[in-house]
Amino acid sequence: MKTGEIKFSQEASKRVYNDYMKRILKVTDVLSKDDKQDIYMEFNSHIFEALQHKNGLNEIDVLLDVIEKLGIPEEVLKPLIADKKLEQATKTFNPIHVFRALLLNITNGFSYIIFFVLYLLLFVFVFLIFAKINNPTEVGFWYKNGSSFVLGLSNKANQNGIPETLGNAFIPVMIASILLFYFLITLLLKFKKSINTK
Template sequence: MKPIKFTHTTAQKIYDDYISRIKRVTAPLNKTDREEILMELNSHIYEGMIDKTGENEIENLVNLIEKLGAPEEILKPLVAQKKLEQATKTFNPTHIFKALLLNISNGVVYVFFALLYLTLFGFVFLIIEKIKNPDNVGLFFKNGHFHLLGTRKPDTLQVLGLTEVLGDWFIPVMLPSIIVLYILITLLLRLKRKSKKI
């Protein structure tokens, strides 16, 4: 993107500040998306300023920027949407986490997805705990019925009559389960994003 040059230093400072704000708001996006948004807004400013030649440069720029709106407000939904697209394409947990944070204010459904991913992190925590305390963590049944997937203190296991049914198979069962659930949740998130476009 070629920056616009202004004759008045104050106009240049206003423009540079606005462009910096756009860059800051679009920072979570990949380089291509950032540049696309920046070029689009820059071209609006350029075209708006060409139409006003010979008039007060500072006043015209301020009016134009006010019409475009604050980058923090106008770009928030676009950045959230683009980040969600990136996350569901790459399956990258970092991108998914950032996308959910950006989209959390866009509806209850994103809170639901955030809770699903948190549950997966809970499963990872259980695997770590199983390595540390193998007898306290597992899939517990009572009288042949499911009771708990998690941790229990050793003394409560006998008192409640709980039996851990997976034993040494807990980690080999949990790892593929986490991977499959992660893929399924991310595919559901992708489906949700696509249904929103329709």
């Protein structure tokens, strides 16, 4: 990562600075390279500015003072990282980014817990696909004259003579359902994020 190096006259100052900046890099590691660099440069510029206006004060004292004002990276950056990760997730629709964003935002409101649960429910469809492969006669979609339906595992539907409606199309329908619901839930998450930023 290319950043402007700050020159220090004291070795202790350099060690304190390097340690602080490494913590920032570690905390922002989940972000994209550009977001990570933006945050790093922002903190770096605050430290650089403070050191330029030290007014005859000891370098290490000025550095410690500005670091104290900037705060502990693990705490100060937590909401910003959560927000940036959510932005990345809703732009890319990447499931890994989505789950990381939700885990980072889980303490930021009940709605994120609901989204997390909705995404977890998609694994029910995955389970049904594998269950259909292992036990094709007891897994499926049964429908009876508009009065009732069963999706999933059912011995009773077979025993009552209700035919399995989807048959061989069950697995493709489940895959399509996973993709559709994932897309819709992520769009809702994107909409929720856009409301929060207004």
